[in-house]
Amino acid sequence: MSSSKSFPGKCQQSLADHMRPDLFKALCDPVRISIVATLAAQAESQTVGDLTECCGIDFSGVSRHLKILREAGVVNADKNGREMLYSLKTEELAETLHAMADALIGCRDIA
Amino acid sequence: MSSSKSFPGKCQQSLADHMRPDLFKALCDPVRISIVATLAAQAESQTVGDLTECCGIDFSGVSRHLKILREAGVVNADKNGREMLYSLKTEELAETLHAMADALIGCRDIA
DNA sequence: GAAACATTTGCATGTTTGCGCAAATGCACT
DNA sequence: AGTGCATTTGCGCAAACATGCAAATGTTTC
Numbered sequence: 001m002s003s004s005k006s007f008p009g010k011c012q013q014s015l016a017d018h019m020r021p022d023l024f025k026a027l028c029d030p031v032r033i034s035i036v037a038t039l040a041a042q043a044e045s046q047t048v049g050d051l052t053e054c055c056g057i058d059f060s061g062v063s064r065h066l067k068i069l070r071e072a073g074v075v076n077a078d079k080n081g082r083e084m085l086y087s088l089k090t091e092e093l094a095e096t097l098h099a100m101a102d103a104l105i106g107c108r109d110i111a
Numbered sequence: 112m113s114s115s116k117s118f119p120g121k122c123q124q125s126l127a128d129h130m131r132p133d134l135f136k137a138l139c140d141p142v143r144i145s146i147v148a149t150l151a152a153q154a155e156s157q158t159v160g161d162l163t164e165c166c167g168i169d170f171s172g173v174s175r176h177l178k179i180l181r182e183a184g185v186v187n188a189d190k191n192g193r194e195m196l197y198s199l200k201t202e203e204l205a206e207t208l209h210a211m212a213d214a215l216i217g218c219r220d221i222a
Numbered sequence: 223g224a225a226a227c228a229t230t231t232g233c234a235t236g237t238t239t240g241c242g243c244a245a246a247t248g249c250a251c252t
Numbered sequence: 253a254g255t256g257c258a259t260t261t262g263c264g265c266a267a268a269c270a271t272g273c274a275a276a277t278g279t280t281t282c
Contacts, residue, residue, distance in 0.1 A: 012152035019144045028135035029270080036130065040218040041123035048229060058272055063230055065270090082228050082279040090219045094212040101205040101212075107151040108201045140240080159259060169242055174260055176240090193249040193258050 011107040018103040023096065026072030031055040032065050036088060039075065045085035122218040129214040134207065137183030142166040143176050147199060150186065156196035 027033060038054040039046060048066065052059040066086055069075045074093060078085045138144060149165040150157060159177065163170040177197055180186045185204055189196045 012148045015148040015151050016144065019147065021139050021141050021144050024135045024139035028132050028139045030132050033130050033132050037123045037126040040126050040215060041222055043222045061271055084229065090215050094215045097208045097212040101208040104151060104201050104205045111152055111154045172241055195259065
């Protein structure tokens with residue numbers, strides 16, 4: 001009800017809530033995109049060592065990138081013995097992107 | 112056909128194509144998100160001066176942010192006399208986000 | 223306990239980024 | 253031509269970022 005009442009302020013707020021700059025920041029680096037793409041293409045979780053192969057940098061850098069992705073909620077991290085298993089939060093990420101798109105379209109309809 | 116054949120390499124490529132770090136880079140800044148949200152909430156195009164109100168920085172900075180958004184394909188820029196009218200490419204942006212989400216889910220299904 | 227291994231963290235360095243200010247550009251109006 | 257307004261661009265600076273190397277942490281295996 002009344003969702004068709006023109007109320008740009010509310011829409012702006014809702015958009016600001018949905019569009020998460022921190023998530024975009026996590027995904028704005030080519031190396032991190034490379035990591036995400038590699039994880040998406042593999043059914044099994046990957047170790048830092050595995051993921052180091054896909055991006056041409058030192059594994060310490062990969063570890064740092066993974067930390068950023070983890071904190072942004074893009075990947076899961078599970079400790080298995082001395083190695084760390086990283087996997088993509090595919091569903092959540094896709095849902096978040098969808099929600100952003102929907103919020104945009106919703107704003108267009110209101111405004 | 113054969114889209115269900117397990118082919119992680121292809122998926123990784125397709126994802127790398129869809130996930131555009133440059134777009135994420137354009138959207139990773141709070142001020143730029145603020146601009147996007149403001150544009151989304153308004154039916155009419157906005158000038159640089161208008162948009163300067165929403166984000167608490169100098170208009171020269173706003174102009175620079177708008178350039179970044181323009182080059183990333185997030186906003187339209189139309190010159191009208193001595194002022195510049197900016198509007199959000201709502202459809203394209205929403206479509207791009209959807210495509211990313213779909214590519215992610217597609218990868219999950221294949222891998 | 224010691225050695226080997228996977229990952230994280232501290233540190234130094236070069237690069238990028240966002241910002242304000244001031245100058246430059248472009249356009250309208252008289 | 254000349255003045256005024258909107259926007260862009262050049263410059264300098266401080267903060268943030270990505271990276272490699274080396275040291276530290278945690279874990280397995282012998």
